[in-house]
Each structure stands twice: as structure tokens, then as C-alpha cells.
Amino acid sequence: MRIDPNVPIAAAKTRHLKQAHITQQVHKKAANLDALVESLDGYVWSVDLEMSYIILNNALLKLIKEVVGVEAKPGDKMLDILGLLDPSKTEEWKNIYQQAFEGSGQRFVSQFLIHGRPRYFEVSINPMYKEGAINGISCFASDITAEINNNRRLQESHTRFRSLIENGTDIIVVIDHTGNIIYGSPSIEKHFGRKLTDLTGENAFDFIYPDDIPELAEKFLDVLNSPGISIPVKSRAYAMGNRLIWVEGIVTNMLKTEGVNGIVCNFRDVTERVKTAALVQESEDLRHQLMDEKINRQKEIMQAAIEAQEKERAHIGQELHDNVKQILSTAKVCLEYGRGNAAEQQHMMQRAEDMINSAIKEIRELSKSLIQVYQREIGLQLSIENLVESIRIGNRFQISVDFFLPDENRLDDKLKMTLFRIMQEQLNNILTHAAARHISIAVQQAGSVLSLTVADDGKGFDIQQKRMGIGITNIINRAEIFNGQVAFHSSPGKGCRMVVSFRI
Template identity: 30%
Template sequence: MITSTHPLNILVVEDNPSDYFLFSEYLRLSGLPIRELFHAQKLQEAADIAQEETPDLIFLDLTLPDSEGIQTFERLNAAVPHISIIVLSGVSDKDVALHTIALGAQDYLVKGEFDEKVLVKSIQYSIERKKILQKVVENYERYNTLIKATNDTIWDWDLRTNEILWNEGITTIFGFRPVDVQNTYEWYSQKIHPDDRERVLLKIEGCITEGKDQWEDEYRYLSGAGTYRFVFDRGYILRNDQHKPYRVIGAMMDITERKKMQEELVRSQIETQKLITQITIQTQEQERREIGRELHDNINQILATAKLCVDMALNDEDIRKELLTKSYDNISRAINEIRSLSKTLVPPSLGDIGLKEALLEMIENMTVSPELRIRIKANDHHIETLSNNKKLILYRIVQEQMNNIVKHARATHAEVELKTSRKKAHLVIKDNGIGFDPKQKAKGIGLNNIVSRVEMQNGNLEIISSSGQGCVLKVDIPL
């Protein structure tokens, strides 16, 4: 409210000198502090003064030399919408003055029917009403901007009338034509998927009757195209002083694409698990074949030779000693072969000897070409603080890749490097062999075993190779 300490700038738009003089006298008698009183006789002159001087209030006669009637107010209000306007009317244009109130005028005074007291009250109330209106407009614009900035469909449900108002999202997001949208609760509820409808409506009703402040749910909602969209909907329940609900304001978010991504992720995880299971079975079958071949082609032959020597020694005393010696040597060879095979199959005791020592022992027991030199770099002491499970994974990956290098790479140099960072264990295996094209070469059982082990640890695998350029295998496993 204006006080006596608030000097006013007032613009009076009046082309009749007598009416202007009388108005000036009433203004003087009112006792209001006036900083400056501007006077204009034409509408264009008034618009220029208002835009340049920005008065607190404008008194406007609707009948001017360059404009008349409703248009006088509309033109000036459009030019300075932030300034309060009080219409000065004659008795004959009282209805026109009332119309200007509907268009945004703050008040109207009929010439000859007001005094200084009415004038004071009209000035005070008009300026305050304009301030309040300006705040309402700013809040409304802020609300609309906020709604446009979100991809949600905003709805406003009046529980007293069962009317629901929608923002533009119901047309832009769900594809309904504006003429098809009905502002009723029944229209909204009928668009919920039949399988979800009863559950959703009962939950809404329960939240309202149980005194809760908010509600949320996921369900399927019909779009304008006739297809159902997955939505995440939530509403905030407003209550009066008696805690009686009277309004629910909410936002409906289209999560169809998110649902598709989640379903795709689940399918991908299932496929990955199937692949891991398949590779595990293939690995087991491959290991059985390797064991069978080793037993049949190598150890079985050695033991058969030893048995033959024993049989011959039993029947021939002359060469018995020589035959038993040969039998002893063959049995010793078989024992060594079985020991070597066992070390390949049975996980090493990494907690006792450490990962680096286990790798050195593994390479020492491998059948490696004399031309191939293998170097191990594992000086990071944090390697030995890894869990035994992660150590075993790294050990098996090195074992698989070293077998690949020995069998296929024709390399003369290979290097195994192990180190850690704050969040990962890093393994790099390099060789200078014949290399291959990772994009064209189908993965063998060895590489598949490596891939499955890395995936089970949620790690990353990178293979860098090309024909004649050797191969670099990089593995990162989260700690």
C-alpha cells in the first residue's frame, strides 16, 4: 500500500482543459505526495511520456483527438502493460469503462462523481492491485516456462469437480489431438491399460483416503496412435485446513524407451550368461579331450612299454636287470608326465607362493621352444594383495594366452606384465609372432576362455594384432 513517504509520478491523459484543472485540484486536496504530474492531450503523446518517464499511475480519458473508446485503453495498455491505468469516463461511456476493467484496467472514475477521498482510495488500491497482478503474471510465466522445460505431461485434478486439466504434453508426448482430449477423470482412467487399471485406481484412491501426501506408480497408458506407452506417474495431494483432499497435481513421464533399454539389457545379460555357460562347457570338454589325449598318446604308451618290460623280465632271467631298469625309467617318466599334467589342471596354491612365482613355475614346466624367450614383469607388490579368486583368473588368462603363443604365434619373444591402479588390475601379454586380424579370425577355444573369464569379472579385454606384427592382449579387471 502507498504511504505518505512514497512520492508519486502521475500521468493524466485528458484533452479537456476544464476536466484536467478539476482533476488537478482534487489531486492537490487529496494530500498525496506528488513528485511530478505529467499531462498529455493525445494518445501518442501519452505513450511517449509513459515510456520515457515511467509514471506510477496513468489516468486515461477514453475520448481523445487521435483515439476513442475501447481502443484508446487497448493501445496504451499494450504500450505500457506494467503501469496501472485508471479510466476517466463520462456518464455516457460508463459501460465502455466497465469493459476496460475486464481488459486489464485497474479502476474507473466517472467524471463529476468523485472527490479527493475517492481519488485517494482509487490510486492506492489500483497501484497495489497492479503489483499483485504483476506477481501473478510473473509466477504464471515462470510456471509455463518450467512446464515447457520438462518432458513430463503435467496434470491437475480437481477432486471437487473431478475435472482434470492437462498441459501440452498430452498432445506433444502422447500424440492426442487437442479436440480428442477430455478434461474428465473417466477419460484419463479409460486410457490406462486394462491389466493395470484396477491396481492403479485402487492405489490412487488408497493414498487419498489414507491421508498420504503423494502417490506414484508405473503402468501402461494409451497414446493417440493407439499403442500403449510405459509411464512413471506421480501426484501430490493438496488438503485444506481440515485435512480434506481437494486437489491432486501430478506429472506423467514417458519411460517407454527406458523400459526397452532395461529389457534389452536383461536379454543381453541372459545371452551373455548363456555364452559363458556354453564356453564353460566347451572348456570342460576341451580339457577332457586334452587329458584323454595326454593319457592315451603319452602316459598310456609309457606305462604300456613299462608293463611289456616287466612281462619280459618275468620270463627271461638273462636280461631281467636291464628290462627292470627300462621299466623303472618308463614309470619315472610316467610319474613326471602325470605331475606336469596335474600342475596344468589343478589350481596352484597362489596364497602360498604368490602369483609371480606361480607364473614362473608354470612357464618353466611348459614345453617351450628354445627360440622363445618369455619375460615376466610383476614387481607391483599390490598384485599379491589381490584375492585368490582374482589371482587365479589372471593365472588362467596368462596360461591360455601362453598356450596360444606356444602353439600358434611362432614368436621368439613374449612378455607378461602385471600391475595395479587404484581401481583395477592390469594385465598385458605381448609377443612378436606372426599375428592375425582380430576382426577376421574366428575366436578359438583359448580366446573364448579368456573372454568368458574377463566377462565374469566385469572386466575389459582388448586385442591388438595384425599380420606379421605380433599380438598385444590387454586385460583390465576391477578390484
């Protein structure tokens, strides 16, 4: 049998072509595998039974280079590289890999300190099989640091929020579209004296003061028709012990907000603020009332002063007309008679001179009563004594003066003038109305209090019934200039006692 020499060559070519095709397919699969590995959003690696790297994707190579400065490559011991990252985790990861070699896949979160900051990785480790036996481990890790940090911040925010609600003084209530209570903050128990479990299901309007319900119902309709908009509310509510309190806050429709699904009411107890505002308003009203009274009193004083001036002018006119004019008229008659009668001329001239001197005296006395004041040069005590002496001469009653002022020079001259005028005014009141026989005057200083007391044994008056006249009004207003206090003590038939005190 003859063998064709070309047959072995053809067979060899066929085998070579098959091998080349297989190699091409292997390379293609490897390329596809590499592409798949690199396309994954994370870190991919695999190790053999000796825990040596088989493959590492570029993301992992870059991370190792960035953190420990090593160019990792297949064949490097995984635990050696891990020891450079964090030596404390070597034993832990060795145990995890051992469990994977035993056929138990592992999924866990591991933390590494990178550049001084913690980074978190979710790691998945699974055994690889060849012909039914484990020949290595495939690993995948994703960086979940941002997710962990976000969850932590969210948890912290949630914790702070709950702490604010549970420890705050604000009254927070969540109600449904009918007003029934779904949730309430712990502060409700403090204000309303009832446990949250007891309040759930009750209607919030049951706690509202009846007079405020109509207005609050209109607000509630506005809330229902305005999702997401905060609407201010102020109302009275029944608190613990049926005590009525004022609450103020905002109500927001969050019925369609996932996780809330209710109407959120955030209230604050403003009872004290409302009371304070009412007191301030009452004080303001009282201030306006007092101002009006003061203005009216000033008008009365002005009118009284004008009337007093007119009365004084009338008195002066009457004195000049009825007294001085008559005296001067008599003097004129004497002069005319003496001019025509030589025998009586000397006598008439003397009488005319006497009449003129009498008129001069009357005018002097009239002027003295108008201008008599406290004289700084002689001091308050002598000024008072001069005034008393001038009264004593023309009237039939006794006047006593008790004067004790340790250091008169230290007193304000305006205060001394005021003291003198008040005493003068009261003496004039006594002379005009009292019909007294005895008058006592006392000027005393005790510590920081200066007092003037003027008392008489006249007919007195009923303080409750008597309307304040011009004289008393003038006394009170003069005293008020120096923040003085005026007190009158009198009754019918018992005389009158006036005490004026100043703090100096």
C-alpha cells in the first residue's frame, strides 16, 4: 500500500489551524473578560489557592498605587498588599478568604483609613471552581463611603430632629383631613396632662375655645386647599386642669408628603406674651388717660390762675376805687376848700396832707401784699417770720412758728421759694375761709425728708365732699414741681392740717 506523503502534512496543517482557532477564541474570551472586568464600577481582583493575585483591574491598581505607592501585579501576595494598606486587617481577611476556600461566599463592609479619612467598601468574595474543585477566589468591592456618610448624616439629622421634638417646648401635632390627631409630640402631655396614646384619634377642635372655632375652621379650610403652604394660626385652647391658654404657630398641609401624610401643626404657648401685651396695652391706655387728665387739670389750673388774676385785678381795682380814690377825693376837697377860705386854709392843708399820706400807706400795703416773697438775702426763716408778722398785725389770732432746718444754705432756692409760696397760699386760705383763732406753722427736716405743716382750729371741711378750689390746686401743683407729696386732714368743726413733704 502506497501512502501519500501529503496526508501527514495536511493533517498537521489541520491541527495547527484548529489550535490557532482555539488560541484565538481563548484570547478573545480573555479580552472580553478583561473588558467586562474593566467595565465594572468598582474594584475587581482574583487570587489563587496561594492567595496570590491572578487579575487586578485598573481601578484597584490605581488605588493601591495612590495609597501605598506600590505597582501591584499578578503574582503578588494579596495579604502583603493588604498589610501595607492596614496591617490590623491582615488576620481578619485571611480568615474570610479561608471561609471562601471552604466554599462559603462572603459579603461584608470593611473600613480603611485612606489619607487620614475613613473610606468604606462593600466587599463580595466568592469561590471559583474548575472541574468541580475550588481553584481560587473572585473578589469585587465598591466604594460606598458617600452612601455611608449620607446615611450617617441622615441618621444624625433624624436624631436631632427627634430630640428637638421630644425635648422641645413646642406643641407639635399631626392631624388628618378631618382634624383627628394622628401624632403628637411629648410636650403635649406636659401642656394638656394626657398621654399621647390617649389623644390619638381624638379631634383637635375639641380642645379649642368655642368662641375661636369659627375662625379656626375657616383657617383649616385654607390649609386643606393650600398643600405645602404654612398658614399662621392663633387661638385659645383648653390645657391641663381646664386652664385656658393662648397658642400660636403655623399649620402646613402635608397630606400628600410621603412619610408624613398628615397636616402638621406646630404651636407654641404664648399665654404669658399675650398677658404681657395686654398689660402693656392697659398701661398705655392708663398713660393716655393720665395724660388726658393731666392736660385737663392743667387747663383747669390755667383757668383758675386766670380767674385768680381777674379776681386779684378786681380786688385791686375795688381797693383803689373804694378806698384810695375816696381818700384822694377827700384830700382834693380839703385843698379846694382851703384855697377859698383863708381862715381854714392851714387846717385844710394839714388834713389834705394827712389824707395823701393815708393814700400812700394804703397803696404801699396793697403793693406789699402783691410782691411779698421769700427773700434770699435774709433766708427762709426770716422771710416766714416777716410774713407772719404782717398777718399778725391786722388779724385777731395767734400764730406760732416752729422752724428747724440744720443747713438751709444747701437747699435749692427754688425749693425754698416753693415752700414759701405754699405756706403763703395756705395762710390766705385760712384767712379767707377758716375763721380760725390759732395757726401753727412748722418747717422741719428729718434725714432726707423736708416737711411743711400748717394747722388751724377753724371751721374745717369735709374732704370727701369738698371740691378742690384754686388755692389747694395751686398748692398741689407747686409741690409736684419738686415731686412733693401733699396731704390734707380736716373735718367739719375740727380745723384743718396740711402736710407737704419733699425728699431732698
